[in-house]
Amino acid sequence: MNPNPSAPVIEVKNLTCGYGETVVLQDVSFVVHPREVLLVIGGSGCGKSTLLRCLIGLLKPFQGDVAHFGRSFTAADATQRREILKTFGVLYQNNALWSSMTLAENVSLPLEEHTSLSRADREEIVTLKLNEVGLSGSEKLYPSELSGGMKKRAALARALALDPEIVFFDEPSEGLDPITSREMDRLILQVRDILGTTMVIVSHQLSSIFRLADRVIMLDPKTKGIIAEGKPKELAANSKDPRVRDFLNQDTDSAKPTSRTPEVATEVHSP
Secondary structure (H helix, E strand, O other): OOOOOOOOOEEEEEEEEEEOOEEEEEEEEEEEOOOOEEEEEOOOOOOHHHHHHHHOOOOOOOEEEEEEOOEEOOOOOHHHHHHHHOOEEEEOOOOOOOOOOOHHHHHHHHHHHHOOOOHHHHHHHHHHHHHHOOOOOOOOOOHHHOOHHHHHHHHHHHHOOOOOOEEEEEOOOOOOOHHHHHHHHHHHHHHHHHHOOEEEEEOOOHHHHHHHOOEEEEEEOOOOEEEEEEOHHHHHHHOOOHHHHHHHOOOHHHHOOOOOOOOOOOOOOOO
16 A cells, blocks of 8 residues: 555666666666556567566666665565565466466466465455456356457456556557457556556557557667656657657557547446
8 A cells, every 4th residue: 555645656766677787778767656557668679578577576677776655676575575566466468377277266366375365255356356357257267268358358357356556567458459459458447447556558559558648658779768758649749859759650540549538437347
């Protein structure tokens, strides 16, 4: 729980990270505000996934700090780290569903790991979470029985299992057709609007960037850092950096929606 509702949910300060002796990002700083949908954008190889790995604790930075709710995640000990991990969920690019488990068993995993709830209570929460993402009645299905869009929804249900205040997404529209991608974007906004969840999304899909983002940060492989920050529509029209304008104005007519207003929620229900 954020002790100060007006304070940033995430603070990244002077972050430098990479692999081995290779620096991918250098001296990166930004914040994420409560209930914000922040998209991390940029071309291939700019460090989007590397940054995400630092934010969720899968990669230790060379230097700098990542703080969640005012608590350093980078410097946290094992006990502190476990407490911070409970505050966020992750939807991975490949969904990371266990193929040998049913959807109910997949969604139940965070509850088994981080709570002492009874089996009956866990089953009730699993049913609720699957209902929230439009998969009511699918508890006994296996991932192999699902379409690509349904797998994304199941992975989102698991990410929401602990009622996290933050959800991280790694390319949530990857591999989806345009219609299913739009449905996924709509579901993400419904979760934010109804549950009040803060979203950090890595994406290179222009349509999703303009549909979802309250704000974007754009990374660049040459500078190894942030070259633009702001609302995507304003950056596309007014950025003085041609790299930013060129990226955001690809297929402009088909990428930009006519309205940013979220559609009426039909699939997510308050617990």
